[in-house]
Amino acid sequence: MSDRRDATSLFASLFVGIFFSLMWCSRAFAHASDRGHVLLLPTHYYLFGGMLAVALSFLVLVFLPPEGLLRLSSQRLPIARIRFDGRGFVSCLSALFLAGLIYTGFAGSRDPLSNPLPLTVWTLLWVGLTLFQGLAGNIWAWLNPWYGPWRLILRLGVPSRGFLRLPRAIGMIPAVLLLFAFAWFELIYPAPDDPARLAIAVLTYWVFSMLGAVIFGYHGWSRRVEFLTIFFTMISRLSLFSLRRETGRSRVLFVGVPGHKLRDTAALPLSGILFLLLALSSVSFDGFMRTFLWLGAIGVNPLEFPGRSAVVLPNTIGLLSMFAALCTAFLLAVRAGNALAGGEPPRRAAGHLVWSIIPIALAYHFSHYLVAFAINSQYALSALSDPLMQGWDLFGTADMYVQAGVALGAESAWKIWNAQAFAIIGGHVFAIIVAHMIAHRLYGGRKRAGLSQIPLAVLMVLYTVFGLWLLSAPTGG
């Protein structure tokens, strides 16, 4: 009991500390929408405060007995018993919905802010669902548009394990390549929002993945190739809820502290580590490629951005470089940690510790896409109500006035910046805690675990500062 109280008070003191460091700044500057207003905010205090908060939380963890934290994270409360498995049915509905969306991509408005396809893919799915998965759990297991159709295909006599086996040696490499293609399409391709082009891309990928699930078996395919399932499943490990199979179709829904599922997750193979780090580096690069620093480095006047088509090559190189840099930094940090801890290094330390990146990835996702989500989700609600521009009003939202003002003006900028900063700092503090718990399991003993985490903690402190700088630096493009 006292251990639990210790852990609870630790969480509380960390977050209260961050909260007060932010509030202290708010007195100096009560008010700021876009980057112009943010440039007037005392963001350097946040960078310093964030650095301090993450570093201090590491120090606190090093000197605090880990048992309370470990016990707290192992607590799970059953909250509901689910006696049916509706995944197949919901997934079929989802596939039908996707078919409808693809149709609207071809036949609906040419305006990317009126056509539901780009708004659903880029805003509701890539941003909204990711955040939902991170908080509430793996709803993608129900929503993905392949599982249900695959179950139907099984009824035709197709074997559930498919006809062929994916070679073991390739690990998750196909998923890494597909995630890279996805990130490249989103960040670098000149027209990812174009409804017809996106419809072709989505249709091609759906057919490709459906064929893959049939040929190689759904489970193998969705664990090693289908990057959306892999990504969403990874993110959902941060959520409060988990589902455990009991007997037959009956399953129990548990609730626990955030990240309780990350503690004892199996190690990822090298390709899985690369996958997770690619997810984080792509969102990071999305911010970085707009900064004056990057635009200046590739010889582009940030006040006269020439359009995406002019920067395809440098940005491709930039994305790859950021990925390479992050992977190198992470793997070196784990290696240095092994050296500091001394003794026999644990097997697959990097594969275990990489799970601590999940809170950071989710925090980056939230902070980076907050403004776009606030506005484009409104466009999405409006577009979904009249998907083919026929004057329908399916959900009563076709005529809603899109409030761009939620992200405009000094006051909004102030609120948005605080939310972003809080998420970035909180995500890193959380990552430190998760990494610490994993380290205890891997290295055993407080001293070894603490020593092993010094390099990774330094990396996380630096990434906190980098994340806050990305959100406060002048941008163009």
Add this chain to the structure above:
Amino acid sequence: MSEDRILKLDRRNGLSRRTTLKGLGAAAGLIAAPGFVRYGQAQSSAPIKIGFQCHRTGIGAAYGRWYERVTAAAAKRINDAGGINGRPLEIVIEDDGTDPKRGAEVVEKFANQHKVDLVYGTLFSHVVVGSAPAAGELKIPYYVVSEGYHVASGKLNRYCVQPGITDVKAQVRSVAPWIAGNLGKKVTLVYPDYAFGHDHRDFFEPAIKAQGGEVVAKVPIPPTETSFTRYFPQIPSDTDVIYHVMVGPAVLTFVKELGEFFGSGGPQLFGFIDSLEAVDIKSPGLEFLEGSHFWEGMPRYAQPDQPDYVTAYREAVGIDENGASTGDAKDISTAAHMFGCWETLNIIKASMEACGYRGPEDRAAMIEATEAMTEMEAGPDHPQGKKLFNGKTHQVFGEQSISQVSDGKLKVVHRTSIEDGSYEPEADYTTMSF
């Protein structure tokens, strides 16, 4: 069909369904009413299709949002009044991503896939310059709303016209007489060190000299700069007026640091609202602008003496007395530029009616009809003010507003004349073949 399209367009702008349907109802009533025969008499009731090359995504998206709202409002007004030559107007939007390469693709798509009658609505200069050759090759009229000097310079082709908004050269020239006469004759230019800033520098210096003034210093600022105090000592102490045209995210920082440098004194300030278009003048950091002057294409704030047609225009496009969206007080409009969409669509209508436009075979005749235009009176079709179109340069010239920041709002203190900004034609598109 056309009503559907306009309905669709209106919806995306948040105009209420009721308003839209009311408009449609009125239009439908007009067709049936005795004595109203325009739709009925037209040889064809097929819609006139206008391809709207819109900056829906990319760096121009904030402008694109307002250009679309004004386009929707202007198209609705035209359709409510019976369309063009009795034919309804249909707007087809394509997003160019504020990217010149995509801009050219969009023009091609409009011509070959959507088969529109003309392309319209582009703002950003680099997209205009990138798209214009495609319009010329495809022989499709290209009505831009960009204020760039590229049309009047003669660099484009006969299919490219800019009849709804004055170009930057005329804007700059038009303010020089008032600056020399009211703020002072010794001017220091502070500008970003690239094409946009160079245009201001090159256009303003001869214009102020012609007024007996002089540019006492030029302070170019590197585009990547975000801190400005170290440049301010370059401003000579005998400067009467600082002419500033900074743009980009660091504008607020620029103004704040200027205020910190000069304190409560310092020279007069004259700026272009381009720096702060869609930004609230009352934003923290902009306090130093109080009392300073700005060029505005069209006033952002409702003026006490504004004509009824200006009030009607503001209501139609949905802006309140502060120039913000009537449905969202924090969404400040791009008032100084977006009127150009309204006026350009009215000129397209007038040109098509003048040449009896029937279809793509009359595209050249339509351009000639626009070229033949001269004076345009201020009124519901031209709410920004009186204009004079030069058929040779394909560029319109208009009156401009000079406004003073007073209590955090822009108050018009002077209207320049068309003559203040006009210059000798430097090109003659009419000699080019179609």
